[in-house]
Amino acid sequence: xxxxxxxxxxxxxxxxxxxxxxxxxxxxxxxxxxxxxxxxxxxxxxxxxxxxxxxxxxxxxxxxxxxxxxxxxxxxxxxxxxxxxxxxxxxxxxxxxxxxxxxxxxxxxxxxxxxxxxxxxxxxxxxxxxxxxxxxxxxxxxxxxxxxxxxxxxxxxxxxxxxxxxxxxxxxxxxxxxxxxxxxxxxxxxxxxxxxxxxxxxxxxxxxxxxxxxxxxxxxxxxxxxxxxxxxxxxxxxxxxxxxxxxxxxxxxxxxxxxxxxxxxxxxxxxxxxxxxxxxxxxxxxxxxxxxxxxxxxxxxxxxxxxxxxxxxxxxxxxxxxxxxxxxxxxxxxxxxxxxxxxxxxxxxxxxxxxxxxxxxxxxxxxxxxxxxxxxxxxxxxxxxxxxxxxxxxxxxxxxxxxxxx
Amino acid sequence: xxxxxxxxxxxxxxxxxxxxxxxxxxxxxxxxxxxxxxxxxxxxxxxxxxxxxxxxxxxxxxxxxxxxxxxxxxxxxxxxxxxxxxxxxxxxxxxxxxxxxxxxxxxxxxxxxxxxxxxxxxxxxxxxxxxxxxxxxxxxxxxxxxxxxxxxxxxxxxxxxxxxxxxxxxxxxxxxxxxxxxxxxxxxxxxxxxxxxxxxxxxxxxxxxxxxxxxxxxxxxxxxxxxxxxxxxxxxxxxxxxxxxxxxxxxxxxxxxxxxxxxxxxxxxx
Numbered sequence: 103x104x105x106x107x108x109x110x111x112x113x114x115x116x117x118x119x120x121x122x123x124x125x126x127x128x129x130x131x132x133x134x135x136x137x138x139x140x141x142x143x144x145x146x147x148x149x150x151x152x153x154x155x156x157x158x159x160x161x162x163x164x165x166x167x168x169x170x171x172x173x174x175x176x177x178x179x180x181x182x183x184x185x186x187x188x189x190x191x192x193x194x195x196x197x198x199x200x201x202x203x204x205x206x207x208x209x210x211x212x213x214x215x216x217x218x219x220x221x222x223x224x225x226x227x228x229x230x231x232x233x234x235x236x237x238x239x240x241x242x243x244x245x246x247x248x249x250x251x252x253x254x255x256x257x258x259x260x261x262x263x264x265x266x267x268x269x270x271x272x273x274x275x276x277x278x279x280x281x282x283x284x285x286x287x288x289x290x291x292x293x294x295x296x297x298x299x300x301x302x303x304x305x306x307x308x309x310x311x312x313x314x315x316x317x318x319x320x321x322x323x324x325x326x327x328x329x330x331x332x333x334x335x336x337x338x339x340x341x342x343x344x345x346x347x348x349x350x351x352x353x354x355x356x357x358x359x360x361x362x363x364x365x366x367x368x369x370x371x372x373x374x375x376x377x378x379x380x381x382x383x384x385x386x387x388x389x390x391x392x393x394x395x396x397x398x399x400x401x402x403x404x405x406x407x408x409x410x411x412x413x414x415x416x417x418x419x420x421x422x423x424x425x426x427x428x429x430x431x432x433x434x435x436x437x438x439x440x441x442x443x444x445x446x447x448x449x450x451x452x453x454x455x456x457x458x459x460x461x462x463x464x465x466x467x468x469x470x471x472x473x474x475x476x477x478x479x480x481x482x483x484x485x486x487x488x489x490x491x492x493x494x495x496x497x498x499x500x501x502x503x504x505x506x507x508x
Numbered sequence: 509x510x511x512x513x514x515x516x517x518x519x520x521x522x523x524x525x526x527x528x529x530x531x532x533x534x535x536x537x538x539x540x541x542x543x544x545x546x547x548x549x550x551x552x553x554x555x556x557x558x559x560x561x562x563x564x565x566x567x568x569x570x571x572x573x574x575x576x577x578x579x580x581x582x583x584x585x586x587x588x589x590x591x592x593x594x595x596x597x598x599x600x601x602x603x604x605x606x607x608x609x610x611x612x613x614x615x616x617x618x619x620x621x622x623x624x625x626x627x628x629x630x631x632x633x634x635x636x637x638x639x640x641x642x643x644x645x646x647x648x649x650x651x652x653x654x655x656x657x658x659x660x661x662x663x664x665x666x667x668x669x670x671x672x673x674x675x676x677x678x679x680x681x682x683x684x685x686x687x688x689x690x691x692x693x694x695x696x697x698x699x700x701x702x703x704x705x706x707x708x709x710x711x712x713x714x715x716x717x718x719x720x721x722x723x724x725x726x727x728x729x730x731x732x733x734x735x736x737x738x739x740x741x742x743x744x745x746x747x748x749x750x751x752x753x754x755x756x757x758x759x760x761x762x763x764x765x766x767x768x769x770x771x772x773x774x775x776x777x778x
Contacts, residue, residue: 119642129611129638131567133663133688135670275573281564288566293689295665392611392638393564405585406616407563 107435109360115429120309120396123432125425128308130395133292142310144215149317154214161206162321165239166196168203170322172329172486178456178473185339185479187472188486190326192350193461199491200322200350201232205301207318209236212299219243219294222301223287225252225280225346226417226464227259228491229303234268244268247287249279252416259495277410280346280420284394304347305424308395312424319353326486327357334484340365342472343488344464345385345438346418348427350490355436365437368427369471371413372440382411384423385431385438398425414443414499415463417491441470449473450493450500462491463499511604511632512657512680515554516715516736525773526681526737527552527728528717529744529766530608532559532575533592534584536752542595543755544748544762549603551763552770557635557739560589560609567637569692571742574749586613586622590629597630606633606659606680614647623650633657633680641677648677661685662708662716664700675712683739684708686720686731692742696721702734725772732773740769 120126120142128138148154162168171194175187192200205222212220220242224230230246237244246263250272253260263270276282284307291300305312305319323341330338341358343351345368358364373381381387384399391400393408401409401421413419430436441449446463449470454460461469465488472487479485493500501508509517519526529548533541545556561579565572586609593605607626614622614636626634634656639647641660651658657680662671665688675682686701687694705716718731719739728738747765751758 127643128640129643130640131637131663131685132640132661132674133567133665133685135640135663136665136667275570276564276577285564285566289569289690292567293693295688391615394566395638397615400612402612402616404616405583405587406613407580408612 106362107359112359116309116313120313122426122429124390125397125428126309126312127397128395129392129397130308131292133295137295138308138310145211145310145314148211148214154210158207158210161210162203166202166206167194168321169325170194172326172333175457178453181456182473182476184476184481185483185485187476188338188484189459190322190354190486190488192322193459193465193489193492197232197235198494199228199232199462200319200353201229201303202235203321203353204303204315204318204349205229205232205236207314208299208301209240209242212242212301213240215299217297217299219298220301221245221247221287221290221298222303223247223280223283224303225283225419226415226462227252227256227263227495228417228462230263230268230270231259231266233301234263234266237268238266245290246270247273247283247290249273249277249283251278252280255499256416256495258498279411280416281408304349305352305426306347306394306396306398306422312396312426315349316352316356316426319349320356322350322353322488323355323357326354330484330486337361337364338486339479339483340367340475340485341488342367342369342468342475342485344369344418344468344490345423345427346371346382346420346464347422348424350488352424352426354488359435366435367471367475368436368438369467370438370440371415371418371467372442373412375442376440380412381440382413382419382421383440384421385427386440390428393422396425398422398428399431414446415467417462417464418467439471441467445470447500447503459489460493461489462493463496465490510655510657510680512555515604516681519554520736525732525735526554526717527766527770527773528555528557528737528739529553530557530559530739530741531744531748532561532572532579533589534561534579534582535575535745535748536578538582538584538588538592540755541592543759545596546599547759547762548766549600551766553603553766554737555604555606557606557608558589558593560586560607560613562610562613565610567690569690569742571692571745571749575745578752586617587625590625590631593631594629604632605630606635607631608635609637611636611639619647619650623647623654623656626656627654631656633659635659635683637661641674644677659683664688664704668711671708671711675714678714681715681717681736682708682712684716684718684735686718689720691720694721696727696731698730698734701731705735725768728769729772729776733776738773
């Protein structure tokens, strides 16, 4: 590990302009600047407001069902034959993924700011469902932007969002996936900036989004840290989480950044293999650039055009990544690796069969790498894999790959 | 004095307003762009805004997004776009050219290399949609050393403090985005634009160009009356889309669209 971070140092990231070292920032058209600056000011005020925090904590406890369990996967540990494998069960949250931690927080912000209309982008549909859910509960108008190719492969979630009262806009431009959904959400926001709050689903986008999404998701790591101390009497040796935009990973990692003996592993979508170019792994195989309001590692061609991505999991199918991950990569605090579609699918089956836990295909990437890593570790070591979401939404994809019609 | 400043000053002295058409470079085909630029000048353009195609043009509506897709089908790169301006300059040494686009292609090329090549090719200004002045500290000195005018956007949501700060970072002109929305979306409210531009004029001495929502001679004249220039984009790009398979018809159609705007702008003031 190259840099020892202290609690004190961490307070300087992001800086006042939203920069994490060379990454982050606020690269948007002028129309949005005022809204972003207002959001930043209000968030920094509310962050330390006891009423706001109490409302957030109460919703996490009573509506989401937190804390989520930290589960020792004994059979999986035996079969793997290495470190003790612990699963942080974000899949047990209301709506079935970690996404709701953030949508609760941002919807609360929206209501403190008096905004009545909510927009969001979604890839796999988990963030869309989590957003539609909080909007239903708060009686807010909800518009979800989703690439038309994702609308097809995640039809169950599309129907869930509609049942929850959201309008789902199928985005036909560009590659028809998550990045294009984000483009259209930003276009809608520019046109309706006065009455609309944009609930971004990941730790990317213009400042202050990477900051506030990280803060809302950090409940994952804070709980994990305490649960590890309670159950094992020490901190874990390694944490593993999948990285698309990177919100579940940063939520898990952030409270451990100053714990230099805790190794951090972010697992990107290797798709058909990094060497094929058909993947969604900007940290492993991209370079820094600017997209969607922040500077970060991107998948792009030599002319700076954003490259198409491939992953079996819609939620990881994104050419960028949160700027804080780019920073953690460059300073050497976190390790970023990838696993292929096939490895993730195999891990999906393993976890389902061995533990009776069916993970989302996004999560299956973390499981695949976590199992490889655990096998190389000692029996007295502990590894935590973040089970960021449940897999029900993916059974059609898995069945189709098996040639089964449901 | 920069070429942009010179043109705008001379127009002002004549009591005329600038007509600033936008087209996306490489649309419908990279081989046609230079000719289309000459057509725009012949039809009355004072300054040309040349769009650099980008895969993810977040601030643009579907018309310009599709133009980018057509240009990128032919792999139109930033380097090629700069080459087109160099080609244009062989014939036209007077008409200022402003590159308009997004930051990532410039970042991929390298800021210094871009600034050198742009200045060398005779590009006059650069408008980077997703680069507010707060993030422009790397490019600003490179542009200043090479006399490239940084053009920034002002929006209906821009506060007075920001208008002043943005004007400080700008040269040539400032571009007032007349509507809350993407390019080619809503209709323009001329009274509202008149009030806002008058207010911007109180805060800065720079000329104010107004864009987004100018569709025909009538809106051009109305907006020209209250500003220093009008920027016309989506309606031209739409015409390019409609005539993409017939170059001769395309040149004529652009002329037929732009020329009445020129006349209306000039008559409005007289």
